Amino acid sequence: xxxxxxxxxxxxxxxxxxxxxxxxxxxxxxxxxxxxxxxxxxxxxxxxxxxxxxxxxxxxxxxxxxxxxxxxxxxxxxxxxxxxxxxxxxxxxxxxxxxxxxxxxxxxxxxxxxx
Amino acid sequence: xxxxxxxxxxxxxxxxxxxxxxxxxxxxxxxxxxxxxxxxxxxxxxxxxxxxxxxxxxxxxxxxxxxxxxxxxxxxxxxxxxxxxxxxxxxxxxxxxxxxxxxxxxxxxxxxx
Numbered sequence: 033x034x035x036x037x038x039x040x041x042x043x044x045x046x047x048x049x050x051x052x053x054x055x056x057x058x059x060x061x062x063x064x065x066x067x068x069x070x071x072x073x074x075x076x077x078x079x080x081x082x083x084x085x086x087x088x089x090x091x092x093x094x095x096x097x098x099x100x101x102x103x104x105x106x107x108x109x110x111x112x113x114x115x116x117x118x119x120x121x122x123x124x125x126x127x128x129x130x131x132x133x134x135x136x137x138x139x140x141x142x143x144x145x146x147x
Numbered sequence: 148x149x150x151x152x153x154x155x156x157x158x159x160x161x162x163x164x165x166x167x168x169x170x171x172x173x174x175x176x177x178x179x180x181x182x183x184x185x186x187x188x189x190x191x192x193x194x195x196x197x198x199x200x201x202x203x204x205x206x207x208x209x210x211x212x213x214x215x216x217x218x219x220x221x222x223x224x225x226x227x228x229x230x231x232x233x234x235x236x237x238x239x240x241x242x243x244x245x246x247x248x249x250x251x252x253x254x255x256x257x258x259x260x
Contacts, residue, residue, distance in 0.1 A: 036190070063246055074236050074250030075191065088247060123190055127246060134246050135181070138190030 034058065036139035038124050044145045050112035053142045057105070057126030063087075065136060066099055066109050067123040075123055081107065082129055111144075119146045159257045166224040168254045170237035173218060177239035181248065182211060182222045186233045194222070194235075224256075232258045 037056040045051050057064050062083050067075035078097065080087040084104040092099070096115070101107040111118055121141040127134035160166045172180070178199040183191035197204045197211045197220075204211050210223040220237050234255045238248040 065247060067250075072252075074238075074252050076250070077247050080247050125190075129246065135193050135196060136248060137193070138183075140188070140190050 036124055036126055036137055038122075038139035038142050040142055041140065042143050042145075044147065045114055046147050047116055048113040050110065051114060051144060052111075053109045053122050053124075053144075055107045055109070055124030055139060057107070057124070058137055060128070061126035061137075062104075062129030063127045063134070064101055064107050065125040065127075066107070067125065067138075069121045069123055069141070071120070078109070078122075114144075114146045116146050119144055156252065157255045157257070159259060160227050162227060162229060162258050162260050164227055166222075166227045166231070166256060166258075168222045168224075168235050168237075168256065170220040170222075170251055171218060172220060172237070172239050172251075174239060174241070174249075175215075175218065176243055177241070178243045179240040180211070180213060180220050181238050182209075182220075183236045183238065183250075184231075184233045185236065185253070191236060227256075227258050229258045229260055232256055 039054050064081045066078040068078050069075040078092045079089040079099045081101045084101050099109045121143045123138050123141045125136040125138045127136050181196040182194040184194050185191045195206045195209050195211045197213050208225045212221045234253040236250050236253045238250045241249050
């Protein structure tokens, strides 16, 4: 099966600019996640969707970050305005979504550098 | 919030030796644990998982041990190969039956040929 697709792979912007990342999960996976991975750290959950509804966005900096999954498939994560500390890899993952333990399948990530 | 940590940030082993990567967790309510491998420039890749009602689970060349008494998780890799060189993360679910995962800092494994 095809994996989780993300784009762009790399993005360099200046602070206060905006950026958007796109994710296409594995077909049939109801749950989609966005994680932020700062260099040298483990991934940190930003937001979790179940179909097109938000399950958990408690760690999302809502003053600058937004995410949507309008049709319950693809998702977009936006940052506006970007700060230097937003430099990180943004990982999208998906899972079947049944309650309980589920293996998350990750995409390759989108690396953001904010200058 | 709860933390998942690792005892050693780096580990170097000789090719062919066994590797043991350790992880401590603090959320006693977690009921699902998972190990991921992350190679440079790639997303985390699933290795093996274990539920809290188990103490041990084996896969191909890998074994995960769970000690709930001391909240400790370990990943054993048998006959370590150069392709095993990567950063290894342990993760736990944030609450029983929750789908999202809370990751530790990671351990970098380097296999010396």
